[in-house]
Structures are given as C-alpha cells and as structure tokens.
Amino acid sequence: MRTTIRSSSERLAALRAALLAATALVAGCSFGPKTTSKELFSLTPESAANKAMQTRQFETRDSDELLSASAAALQDLGFEVTESDRSLGFLRAAKERSAREYGQETTRFFVALLTFAVSVFGGQNALYVLPVDLQQQINASLVAQPIADDGDGARNEVRIVFYRLVWKGDGQSGNTYIPPGLQQMEMIRDAELYQRFFARLSKAIFLEAEKI
Amino acid sequence: MRPAPNFVPKRAALFALAFLFAISGCASPPQAPENLLAPTEEQIKIRNMQTRTFDVSDRQAAMRGVIAALQDLGFIIERANESLGLVTAARFAEPNFFDVVGVTVTVRPASDTQMTIRANAIFNNEPITDPEVYQNFFATLERSLFIGRN
Amino acid sequence: MRPRPAGCALAAGLLGLAAAGCVGFPARHEIQGDNWVQVLLSDESQVKVRNAQSRVFDTTDRRSMLEALVATFQDLGFQIEVLDETLGIVSGKKYLDAERPSYSRDLASYLLYDEESLVVFNRVYRSWGPFQARSDLVRLTVTVRQRNVEQLIVRASAQYYLRPVEEPEAYQKFYAALEKALFAQRLAASP
Numbered sequence: 001m002r003t004t005i006r007s008s009s010e011r012l013a014a015l016r017a018a019l020l021a022a023t024a025l026v027a028g029c030s031f032g033p034k035t036t037s038k039e040l041f042s043l044t045p046e047s048a049a050n051k052a053m054q055t056r057q058f059e060t061r062d063s064d065e066l067l068s069a070s071a072a073a074l075q076d077l078g079f080e081v082t083e084s085d086r087s088l089g090f091l092r093a094a095k096e097r098s099a100r101e102y103g104q105e106t107t108r109f110f111v112a113l114l115t116f117a118v119s120v121f122g123g124q125n126a127l128y129v130l131p132v133d134l135q136q137q138i139n140a141s142l143v144a145q146p147i148a149d150d151g152d153g154a155r156n157e158v159r160i161v162f163y164r165l166v167w168k169g170d171g172q173s174g175n176t177y178i179p180p181g182l183q184q185m186e187m188i189r190d191a192e193l194y195q196r197f198f199a200r201l202s203k204a205i206f207l208e209a210e211k212i
Numbered sequence: 213m214r215p216a217p218n219f220v221p222k223r224a225a226l227f228a229l230a231f232l233f234a235i236s237g238c239a240s241p242p243q244a245p246e247n248l249l250a251p252t253e254e255q256i257k258i259r260n261m262q263t264r265t266f267d268v269s270d271r272q273a274a275m276r277g278v279i280a281a282l283q284d285l286g287f288i289i290e291r292a293n294e295s296l297g298l299v300t301a302a303r304f305a306e307p308n309f310f311d312v313v314g315v316t317v318t319v320r321p322a323s324d325t326q327m328t329i330r331a332n333a334i335f336n337n338e339p340i341t342d343p344e345v346y347q348n349f350f351a352t353l354e355r356s357l358f359i360g361r362n
Numbered sequence: 363m364r365p366r367p368a369g370c371a372l373a374a375g376l377l378g379l380a381a382a383g384c385v386g387f388p389a390r391h392e393i394q395g396d397n398w399v400q401v402l403l404s405d406e407s408q409v410k411v412r413n414a415q416s417r418v419f420d421t422t423d424r425r426s427m428l429e430a431l432v433a434t435f436q437d438l439g440f441q442i443e444v445l446d447e448t449l450g451i452v453s454g455k456k457y458l459d460a461e462r463p464s465y466s467r468d469l470a471s472y473l474l475y476d477e478e479s480l481v482v483f484n485r486v487y488r489s490w491g492p493f494q495a496r497s498d499l500v501r502l503t504v505t506v507r508q509r510n511v512e513q514l515i516v517r518a519s520a521q522y523y524l525r526p527v528e529e530p531e532a533y534q535k536f537y538a539a540l541e542k543a544l545f546a547q548r549l550a551a552s553p
Contacts, residue, residue: 040285040305040313041333041348047284054283068449072505075519076412078403078526080501081453083291084444088275090292096499097400098391098524105393134391135524138401141289145276159283164401185309187286193402 012122053191055159056198057147060205063089063156067144069204070158076200079140089144099136099166108132124174131171131178138164138188140197160197162188254341261343263330264350265322268357271297274319274327277357285352287315311336315349329353391524407528414530416517417537418509424450427506427514430543437539440502450506457498516540 060066067089071081079093108130115128142160165185171178268274271294278299279289287301297319305311314334322328331349333340340346394400419427424447431452435442440454501521509515518536520527527533 038342038344038348040303041345041352043284043352044286047286050286051284064448068451068505068507071449071451071503072507072517075503075505075517076403076408078519078521080455080503080519080521081444081451084446084449084451085292085294086446086449087272087294088279088292090279090289092290093503094501095521095526096501096524097397098394099397099400100391100393101397102393102395133397136397136400139288143279143283143289143292145280159280161283161288162401163288166397185304187288187304187306188401190401196402 012118012124012126050189051159053189053194054161055157056201057155057157058202058205060156063144063146066156066158066205067091069201070142070144070160072204073197073200074140074142076204077197079138091140091142091144093140093142094137096135096137099133101133104130104132126174127172128174129172129178131168131180131182133166134169134180136164136166138162158198158201160194162193164188255339258339258341259330261346262332263328264353265326265328266354266357267325268327269325271319271321271327274329274357275299278317278319278329278353281349281353281356282315282317284356285349287313313340411526411528412517414528414533415519416515417540419514419516420512421514422508422512424506424514426544426547427516428452430540430547431504431506431516433543433546434536434540435502437543438502438536440500444503451503452506453501453503455499455501458500 058066064086067084067086070091071084071093074081074091074093079095081091081093083092084090112127112129115126119126140160140162142158144156144158147155147157163185165183168180168182168184170180266274268277275292275294275297279292282289282299282301285303286306287303289299289301291298291300293299299317299319300314301317302312302314305313312335316332318330320328320330329350331346333345333349421427428445428447428450432442432445435452435454438456440456442452442454444451444453499521502518503520504516504518506514506516518533520532520536
C-alpha cells in the first residue's frame with residue numbers, strides 16, 4: 001500500500017511539473033535573452049523593412065483630406081476611431097473581437113480531464129484548468145505627414161502600425177483559482193493587413209499610392 | 213405577543229461600537245512621505261541627459277520629426293498633442309513581450325530659432341538612467357529632423 | 363478505504379468545466395478556428411454593410427452635420443471621445459447597464475477598469491480589475507466626408523459585444539435619430 005502511494009504521488013509530482021512547464025510556455029513566459037534598453041533606441045536592420053511595410057506616399061497636398069480618408073479606410077476594416085490630433089496628423093483606432101479558438105478549448109478540456117484522472121489516482125487535487133484566449137483588441141496607430149517635395153509638388157506620407165492585445169480567461173490550478181485577465185500583446189507584422197489598409201485608403205482618396 | 217419596543221439589547225450595541233473603534237485603529241492609512249511629490253536626486257541628475265536643444269524654429273515641424281523618429285525606432289505612438297507639445301509612445305522589447313519601454317517627449321520653444329526637446333524614457337515603470345540610451349535616441353531624432361524632411 | 367473528500371468536488375469541477383464554455387460571459391464570444399481571422403476583414407460582405415451604414419445628405423454644411431451628430435450621440439448616451447470638424451470624425455463609446463455583470467463584489471473596480479490606458483501603464487502581468495471582457499462596451503464612429511460638390515456622405519459604424527454591428531435596422535434607427543436632430547436644428551435656426 002505504501003509503495004503504491006509513494007510512486008503514484010511521485011508520478012503526480014512529475015506530471016504537475018510537466019504541466020506547469022507546459023503552461024508557462026503557453027502563458028508566454030520567455031526564458032530567452034532580454035533585449036536591453038540601449039538597443040531599443042537604435043535603428044535595427046528590421047527598421048527599414050518595417051518602415052517599407054507600414055508606409056505609403058500619396059500625391060496630395062491636403063494632409064487633412066488624407067487623414068480623413070484614413071479614418072474612412074479604418075472604418076472599412078471594422079475599426080473605431082479612439083483618438084485624433086489633426087495638426088500632427090495622428091489617429092488611433094481600435095476594435096475588440098472574440099479570441100476564442102476551438103483548438104484551445106479542446107486542449108483545455110483534455111488537460112483538465114487528464115489532471116482530473118491523475119488527481120483521482122493520486123489522492124491530491126491536481127486539477128488544472130488552462131486559461132484560454134477570450135478576447136482581443138486590435139489597435140492601429142497612424143500618422144499622416146507631409147514630406148519634403150522634390151520639385152514636383154508636395155507629397156504626404158501615411159505610416160500605420162497595427163498591434164493587438166489578447167486576454168485570457170480564468171483557470172484553476174489545484175486549489176488555487178487563476179483569475180482572468182492575463183494579457184499578451186503582439187505587433188502585427190503580417191504584410192496583408194497593411195496592404196488591405198492602403199488599398200482601401202487609395203480607394204478612399206481616388207489616388208494611386210506609391211511604395212517607398 | 214407584542215415585541216418589546218426596544219429589543220436590540222444594550223450589550224450588543226456596546227459591542228458593536230467597541231468593535232468599530234477597534235477596527236478603525238487597524239485601518240489607518242500610512243502618512244504620505246514628505247518628498248512624495250519632490251524630484252529625487254537621481255531624477256535631477258538624469259534631467260540633463262534627457263534634454264537637448266535643436267535648431268528648429270517651428271514646433272509642429274519638430275514634433276513631426278519626433279513622431280517620425282519614434283516610428284522608425286518601432287514605437288507605437290499613443291498620444292500626440294500639438295498644442296501641449298507632447299508625444300507619448302511605447303514599444304516592446306521584442307521578441308520578448310514582457311518588457312515595455314515607454315517614452316514621453318515634450319517640445320518647447322527655447323528661443324525664436326530653437327526648440328528644447330526632453331525625452332523621459334521608462335523601462336518597465338522605472339526611469340532609464342543610462343546616458344547612451346538618450347544619446348542613441350537623439351542621434352536618431354537628429355537624423356529625422358534634418359534629413360529628408362522639411 | 364481511503365476517504366476521498368476531494369473526489370466529489372473534482373467530479374463536480376470537471377462537469378462544470380465541460381459546461382464552462384457554455385455559461386457565463388464567455389458563452390457569447392464566438393469560437394473560431396484561428397483567432398487571427400478577426401484581424402483581417404473579408405471583402406465580400408463589406409459592400410452590403412457599407413451601404414447599410416452610409417447615408418447621403420444634400421448639404422455641404424459640415425459643421426451643422428457635426429453638431430447634429432453630437433446631439434444624436436448625446437441623445438443615445440454615448441461619451442464623445444473624438445470630435446474633429448475638419449476631419450469629419452465623431453467617435454464615442456458607452457457602457458450598457460443591461461450587460462453589466464450583476465454581482466456587486468467587483469463592480470467598483472470594474473467601472474474603473476480602463477482598457478484605453480496607455481501601453482506603458484497597462485503592462486501588468488494581469489490587467490487589473492475584474493476582467494469581464496467589457497461585455498457592456500458599445501463603440502460608435504461616424505465619419506462625414508464630401509461626396510461631391512453638393513453632397514456629404516455620412517457613415518456610421520458600431521461595435522457591440524465584440525462584433526461589428528452589421529444589421530441595417532440598427533443603423534436605420536440611428537439615422538432616424540440623426541434626422542430628428544437635423545430637423546430640430548433647422549427649426550432652431552429659422553425663427
């Protein structure tokens with residue numbers, strides 16, 4: 001009897017450790033090297049590529065019209081404007097959407113099932129309910145500015161960056177309740193979203209955009 | 213059976229009062245320290261490295277340069293207010309999304325031909341005290357103000 | 363026999379878990395294969411939605427249109443956050459009482475929870491406040507743009523419960539309210 005309890009509790013401890021490690025990865029903990037603040041204020045090789053993806057130039061003198069068209073283009077993509085400053089050509093927009101995924105819900109159920117089974121055999125409460133993605137907020141921050149004209153008329157440049165926040169729901173770890181609200185953020189580096197935005201912006205002002 | 217007109221026993225009321233006095237003693241908030249709102253010595257020291265003067269006469273042009281520089285550095289512009297001369301931006305220490313760098317830049321006229329630009333940089337809610345960080349930022353800003361822009 | 367007091371609790375917990383996705387506020391979040399699809403927007407439905415959301419007005423007086431829009435926003439109970447006459451943007455949000463979580467335990471900090479806080483101040487391991495997905499948040503953005511020399515085009519887009527509002531009826535009611543505000547404006551202008 002004693003041997004059984006010892007080995008099963010050892011198994012339980014090992015399984016709990018494995019699950020915790022898995023959760024830590026899932027929760028977004030990174031164990032890699034940290035970027036220091038020095039590097040964050042210097043241009044990197046990616047800066048130029050990001051700038052090309054995020055920027056388009058337009059042959060229009062009226063930066064107010066360009067900004068207004070940007071708001072309309074963002075509206076087309078489902079965004080709601082949250083801030084604006086006309087004299088600096090600044091706009092911010094956001095949209096909140098559901099972030100639930102079938103895959104995560106299934107994983108959550110099976111992990112809970114597994115840990116429940118382990119708890120039943122081990123005698124201690126090792127139930128683990130994984131917090132899953134619930135809600136996301138996708139944000140856009142845009143600046144429309146005139147740039148120096150090279151003789152053939154003033155031009156304006158629009159630069160936009162998209163990023164999103166994803167929030168997880170609640171969970172359970174043994175007897176501890178994991179409160180909801182774990183937040184993850186990511187910069188959106190997918191070119192398609194930027195292309196779609198600039199396509200709509202061009203339509204909104206009936207002009208051809210030129211890539212830099 | 214008529215209830216007694218005053219059926220809350222005196223003893224219970226006394227206990228309640230005593231209890232309230234007791235817990236009010238436990239709930240005293242701490243006294244605000246004298247220099248809660250005073251700048252620390254460290255902050256005064258870094259003020260110099262956070263400030264630079266540039267030969268730009270137009271505040272709007274200076275702020276546009278600041279915004280362009282911040283965008284080039286990968287920052288997300290969060291607040292931009294021309295009348296107050298204020299730009300706030302933040303970014304993540306990618307690919308690690310646990311560390312946040314925030315910067316608040318103010319642009320004030322120093323004279324008719326110059327602007328004073330001050331950048332307060334914060335790394336995870338602590339002010340950055342490394343002078344090289346500010347040097348890097350102002351180098352990028354200088355490039356943005358005087359090259360390729362009006 | 364080893365007593366297993368935790369066993370019943372665990373069984374109940376597991377059953378509850380199976381149904382957890384179906385009750386409470388997450389139940390109304392739509393589930394999808396990949397939550398990335400929400401970032402992009404499909405092109406097919408856009409034309410119909412845009413028509414439902416837009417109206418053309420035979421006036422070029424942007425200021426009066428914006429004043430009427432502000433009055434409509436206030437009538438509908440929206441807090442106006444963005445207002446720019448030259449750009450032609452009015453944007454606001456409101457929190458519906460009916461959707462607010464009923465338990466009062468966390469209500470005070472729930473009301474203080476500000477999802478608009480700057481990234482710098484928002485970077486906490488868990489966003490503070492009782493996270494209830496702000497199920498009561500409604501956003502509304504209206505843009506006013508010049509359609510041609512004589513006309514303005516107004517487009518209203520709303521967001522409710524993590525979904526864009528695409529039903530034409532909702533926008534019909536909005537524009538009815540806007541027409542009333544414009545009418546009241548015209549009455550006030552002409553003695």
